[in-house]
Amino acid sequence: MSIPLVPLENILFLPMEEFTRTVTGKLRSGGRAAVFFAMPEAGAFRLVMAIAFDLEGRLEFLSTAAAGSFPSLTPELPQLHLFEREIYELTGLKPEGHPWLKPVRFTGAAARPGVAEFFRVHGSEVHEVAVGPVHAGVIEPGHFRFQCYGEKVFQLEIALGYQHRGVERRLAAGPDARGIHYAETLAGDTTAGHAWAYCETIETLCGAAVPARAQVLRAIMLELERLANHTGDLGALSGDVAYLPTASFCGRLRGDFLNMTALLCGNRFGRNMFRPGGVNFDLDAALVKELKARLDAAFRDAENAVALLWKTNSVVDRFDATGLLLADAARGLGLVGPVARACGIPLDTRRNFPFGPYHDFTLSASGRGDVYARAYVRWAEMQKSAQLVDAWLDALPGGPVAAECGPLRPGSAAVSLIEGWRGQICHAAVTDDAGRFRYYKVVDPSFRNWVGLAMALRNGEISDFPLCNKSFNLSYCGHDL
Amino acid sequence: MFKEIIARFKQGYRTMEFPAPGLALPARGLGLPVVKTLEETAAQACVYGAISAGPGGGLDMGRCVFCGACAQAAPGAVEFTKEYKLCASARQDLVVGNAGFKRAAPVAADIRRILGRSFKLRQVSAGGCGACEADCNVLGTLAWDMGRFGVQFVASPRHADGILVTGPVTKNMELALRKTYDAVPGPKVVIACGACAIAGGPYAGHEECVGIPRDIPVDLYIPGCPPHPLTILDGLLRLIGRID
Ligand code: SF4
Numbered sequence: 252m253s254i255p256l257v258p259l260e261n262i263l264f265l266p267m268e269e270f271t272r273t274v275t276g277k278l279r280s281g282g283r284a285a286v287f288f289a290m291p292e293a294g295a296f297r298l299v300m301a302i303a304f305d306l307e308g309r310l311e312f313l314s315t316a317a318a319g320s321f322p323s324l325t326p327e328l329p330q331l332h333l334f335e336r337e338i339y340e341l342t343g344l345k346p347e348g349h350p351w352l353k354p355v356r357f358t359g360a361a362a363r364p365g366v367a368e369f370f371r372v373h374g375s376e377v378h379e380v381a382v383g384p385v386h387a388g389v390i391e392p393g394h395f396r397f398q399c400y401g402e403k404v405f406q407l408e409i410a411l412g413y414q415h416r417g418v419e420r421r422l423a424a425g426p427d428a429r430g431i432h433y434a435e436t437l438a439g440d441t442t443a444g445h446a447w448a449y450c451e452t453i454e455t456l457c458g459a460a461v462p463a464r465a466q467v468l469r470a471i472m473l474e475l476e477r478l479a480n481h482t483g484d485l486g487a488l489s490g491d492v493a494y495l496p497t498a499s500f501c502g503r504l505r506g507d508f509l510n511m512t513a514l515l516c517g518n519r520f521g522r523n524m525f526r527p528g529g530v531n532f533d534l535d536a537a538l539v540k541e542l543k544a545r546l547d548a549a550f551r552d553a554e555n556a557v558a559l560l561w562k563t564n565s566v567v568d569r570f571d572a573t574g575l576l577l578a579d580a581a582r583g584l585g586l587v588g589p590v591a592r593a594c595g596i597p598l599d600t601r602r603n604f605p606f607g608p609y610h611d612f613t614l615s616a617s618g619r620g621d622v623y624a625r626a627y628v629r630w631a632e633m634q635k636s637a638q639l640v641d642a643w644l645d646a647l648p649g650g651p652v653a654a655e656c657g658p659l660r661p662g663s664a665a666v667s668l669i670e671g672w673r674g675q676i677c678h679a680a681v682t683d684d685a686g687r688f689r690y691y692k693v694v695d696p697s698f699r700n701w702v703g704l705a706m707a708l709r710n711g712e713i714s715d716f717p718l719c720n721k722s723f724n725l726s727y728c729g730h731d732l
Numbered sequence: 733m734f735k736e737i738i739a740r741f742k743q744g745y746r747t748m749e750f751p752a753p754g755l756a757l758p759a760r761g762l763g764l765p766v767v768k769t770l771e772e773t774a775a776q777a778c779v780y781g782a783i784s785a786g787p788g789g790g791l792d793m794g795r796c797v798f799c800g801a802c803a804q805a806a807p808g809a810v811e812f813t814k815e816y817k818l819c820a821s822a823r824q825d826l827v828v829g830n831a832g833f834k835r836a837a838p839v840a841a842d843i844r845r846i847l848g849r850s851f852k853l854r855q856v857s858a859g860g861c862g863a864c865e866a867d868c869n870v871l872g873t874l875a876w877d878m879g880r881f882g883v884q885f886v887a888s889p890r891h892a893d894g895i896l897v898t899g900p901v902t903k904n905m906e907l908a909l910r911k912t913y914d915a916v917p918g919p920k921v922v923i924a925c926g927a928c929a930i931a932g933g934p935y936a937g938h939e940e941c942v943g944i945p946r947d948i949p950v951d952l953y954i955p956g957c958p959p960h961p962l963t964i965l966d967g968l969l970r971l972i973g974r975i976d
Contacts (some may be wrong), residue, residue: 357904358940364904384908387887389855391871392905413904416859417940428779432797432934439863439958479757495735502873503746506961510758517760520863520958523799530882532760557733728861 330585438729444671529653588674594620695729772857860899
């Protein structure tokens with residue numbers, strides 16, 4: 252059951268003051284902003300927020316009109332800090348009273364990436380360490396500023412935007428033939444997650460009924476993506492504490508999971524599989540058999556490789572109590588995904604807002620917010636993913652793998668929530684009178700979680716940064732859009 | 733100690749042979765295209781303008797994101813094979829016409845002499861979706877073990893023989909790319925890896941992206957979105973003359 256379409260006129264429209272008051276009340280009593288954006292309207296802007304009540308699996312929409320500025324809610328509700336900065340950067344609407352109104356992606360003509368004010372700590376033995384945008388490894392660009400006292404990190408600030416390539420803006424010009432490619436490449440390692448969110452948004456807007464077989468095939472893609480990435484990250488975590496056996500084994504196994512995805516659609520990252528209305532490739536009995544055999548072999552080897560971690564004292568010692576992130580901070584900042592679950596926040600879109608074939612999904616994975624917990628939660632999720640894929644392969648529903656998508660309903664809004672491997676992905680679209688997109692918003696889980704990494708580093712040691720960073724493994728391109 | 737040895741036996745020896753006869757992309761994968769006729773329908777099916785119909789036309793693998801839309805719209809005109817060897821030395825060589833395309837040649841002999849048996853690259857990720865980077869990283873895992881050919885990604889541009897660029901080069905990465913390139917001691921090679929780095933890929937035409945600056949000459953083009961690790965490794969080894 253995806254989130255139903257909302258006719259624009261049904262979105263609660265409140266005067267600014269009441270909007271502020273209502274949002275504050277709701278976000279303080281169990282609500283979480285799933286998305287918050289400013290959409291041009293009548294020469295000014297309409298601020299729209301979708302509030303998720305995760306425990307109830309309910310979404311509420313609120314909106315208000317704004318021109319020039321609006322009162323910042325960030326001082327009261329830190330989870331809005333980046334949404335408000337983003338609104339300011341995209342529209343010039345100023346959140347008055349925002350404590351740190353810096354660029355998010357350095358998109359303006361005069362903006363120079365990373366050139367901004369950074370929080371500084373002063374003192375005779377305090378020093379600053381600046382890293383990036385080009386890092387030591389083969390990874391995406393970003394800039395990190397550490398304020399240190401010896402080894403100890405007082406503060407880490409993360410400046411991104413280097414990967415900003417203007418995808419969200421182009422998505423909003425759709426829907427068109429390039430849309431699905433944009434979705435697939437919002438974050439290359441989350442192709443299935445974002446492609447599904449994009450397709451579901453369109454399907455909600457046009458009222459298409461996606462066949463059951465297509466939904467299961469999509470879910471198989473999504474879980475294979477999770478398996479590949481979690482496996483790769485557990486290997487990389489192992490490498491970061493110089494424990495090479497698991498690092499080596501998982502490096503190969505990640506590829507085995509990617510190759511299973513390629514067996515389905517020809518591409519290791521899942522490109523070309525999704526399309527609005529369904530999927531492009533089906534499985535026959537021979538492929539099902541092959542996939543099952545490969546899953547069984549790869550998962551058994553992964554079990555063997557990952558088990559070494561928990562039995563090796565040097566690994567456990569390095570993971571334990573490193574990069575601590577407390578549940579209060581994570582909740583306050585609206586973090587999602589395995590990172591949030593690892594500090595005890597029970598949010599999993601597959602359970603809280605079931606989509607596709609996840610109607611009776613259960614998994615409780617929890618921990619105390621350190622690298623160990625983030626690693627262990629990943630392992631718990633891998634076990635579940637492998638079970639799910641195996642069971643789905645045994646009982647694929649019959650029928651077609653795609654339905655036709657008609658024209659989009661004009662003047663409507665749709666929100667899609669998908670649990671990608673990094674956490675909740677949110678796509679929101681609003682259509683105009685002609686049934687074209689009037690607005691399109693993407694919230695990658697990394698957009699929320701980067702600040703969590705900065706928090707996890709506080710009072711930690713700078714030499715633990717690579718390990719902490721890997722335990723989050725966030726996306727730069729998913730953030731930068 | 734013993735548990736690691738037992739695990740090692742269970743996991744087995746996994747490094748693949750490369751190059752090896754019979755290596756190909758997965759059954760549903762899209763590799764080297766074969767252009768049979770230069771039909772208008774195929775050209776129209778491509779939203780990236782990668783296909784030009786008529787005489788002298790062809791399928792430009794540099795612009796292609798390997799989505800398969802053309803082959804679906806005009807199966808009689810374009811077909812994708814499982815061939816993974818797709819790299820070229822010059823931009824125009826990436827155009828596949830009726831007679832195929834021109835595969836990459838090794839770098840000049842004098843550079844090859846300097847490189848000897850070692851080839852170190854600084855990777856610069858400049859926009860894009862991170863998939864090319866992921867499949868470059870994979871070459872370092874034990875399954876591919878690119879180090880056995882003397883090829884390695886290094887942390888410092890000062891230690892590198894060249895750069896491998898991924899992504900459409902966003903405005904926000906232009907300066908960092910240039911600084912990294914300048915920091916590599918000459919003579920140096922430049923590799924454009926993936927559709928984005930070659931011609932913008934899915935982001936072609938975006939004003940947020942500037943592409944690899946003209947004054948940074950590219951020695952090797954590796955098409956794909958992202959290129960399969962087989963394609964990348966083939967390209968790197970061809971460039972340094974380890975295979976031909
Ligand atoms: S496969 Fe390549 S040439 Fe064909 S339509 Fe897609 S991008 Fe264009």
